[in-house]
Amino acid sequence: MTLFIEDGAPVIVQGMTGHQGMTHTARMLKAGTNIVGGVNARKAGQEVNFPAAKDGEDVTLRVFGNCAEAVEVTGAQASVVFVPPRFAKDAVVEAIEAGIKLIVVITEGIPVADSAYFVELALRKDVRIVGPNCPGLLTLPSAEGVNGCNLGIIPDGIVSRGPLGLVSKSGTLTYQLMGELSDIGFTACLGAGGDPIVGTTLQEALEAFENDDATKAVVMIGEIGGSAEQDAAKWASEHMTKPVVAYIAGFTAPEGKQMGHAGAIVSGGKGTAQDKKEALEAVGIRVGRTPGQTAEIMREVLASKSI
Numbered sequence: 001m002t003l004f005i006e007d008g009a010p011v012i013v014q015g016m017t018g019h020q021g022m023t024h025t026a027r028m029l030k031a032g033t034n035i036v037g038g039v040n041a042r043k044a045g046q047e048v049n050f051p052a053a054k055d056g057e058d059v060t061l062r063v064f065g066n067c068a069e070a071v072e073v074t075g076a077q078a079s080v081v082f083v084p085p086r087f088a089k090d091a092v093v094e095a096i097e098a099g100i101k102l103i104v105v106i107t108e109g110i111p112v113a114d115s116a117y118f119v120e121l122a123l124r125k126d127v128r129i130v131g132p133n134c135p136g137l138l139t140l141p142s143a144e145g146v147n148g149c150n151l152g153i154i155p156d157g158i159v160s161r162g163p164l165g166l167v168s169k170s171g172t173l174t175y176q177l178m179g180e181l182s183d184i185g186f187t188a189c190l191g192a193g194g195d196p197i198v199g200t201t202l203q204e205a206l207e208a209f210e211n212d213d214a215t216k217a218v219v220m221i222g223e224i225g226g227s228a229e230q231d232a233a234k235w236a237s238e239h240m241t242k243p244v245v246a247y248i249a250g251f252t253a254p255e256g257k258q259m260g261h262a263g264a265i266v267s268g269g270k271g272t273a274q275d276k277k278e279a280l281e282a283v284g285i286r287v288g289r290t291p292g293q294t295a296e297i298m299r300e301v302l303a304s305k306s307i
Helices: 019-030 067-074 085-097 112-124 171-180 202-210 228-239 273-282 291-304
Strands: 011-014 035-039 047-054 057-064 078-081 102-105 128-130 136-139 149-152 161-168 186-191 217-223 244-249 286-288
Touching: 011 019, 011 067, 011 085, 019 035, 019 047, 019 149, 035 067, 057 067, 067 085, 078 085, 078 149, 085 102, 085 112, 102 136, 102 149, 112 128, 161 171, 161 202, 171 186, 171 217, 171 244, 171 291, 186 202, 202 217, 202 228, 217 228, 217 291, 228 244, 228 273, 244 273, 244 291, 273 286, 286 291
Parallel strands: 011 035, 011 078, 035 057, 078 102, 102 128, 161 186, 161 217, 217 244, 244 286
Antiparallel strands: 047 057, 136 149, 136 186
């Protein structure tokens, strides 16, 4: 297993028949992800064909009426959610109640109260949620002859297997740091999401990478707003044995103005990039001021530790 899911685990897509669901299901299939079906109550029983989607061969997937049916027939262990914001809460709750243990919520614009409800429910049911409002989770195959899992919208083919883990609040910066360190490679790349409430925090991602034997160092990408980076820094100072290098987006962001994500806003003089940088550096986590500088710092750290 590598970061919350086994290589080649069966995956369903909630909202597969929508435009975004269709587009990214085809892409996930081409990346080798074991997509076994979709869920849409209004199109239950239909089949959807994805031309040349896997090793050049067509893939036909069944659309199930609900998650419980999909799990019963396919044994799905994970779900990727492309459902519109107003229906997302019900979709995630349905997946939780069906016994799915990993739910990756790509949807942006979900009301905070809805996210709070399903994140709390997931905690009680021992379900891992990634997101919402995130690019997803990419795990690279941990052995020869198996496929990893590309769950969401992270572009495939950017990186191969290597010793780094990556967790990020930002989708675009996830891709950029993956590209900057593509010659080194990753065990997994997780987009935590930029909403005020997310299912997997930066700290929880660090915990997962700390417990993953194949991960030797971690890149953490934060941004202004909230205290997730400070919380992660405190935990890392007490428990992390692997080096962490960070980048914080938003050094020039004005106070009181939302910058991109719903959670990216400096309020009351707190949550600034400088605050976060100082908290991280106080516990020995080096922070780059640009993605390129962050990648160079990681190279220096790896060289100094002979990784």
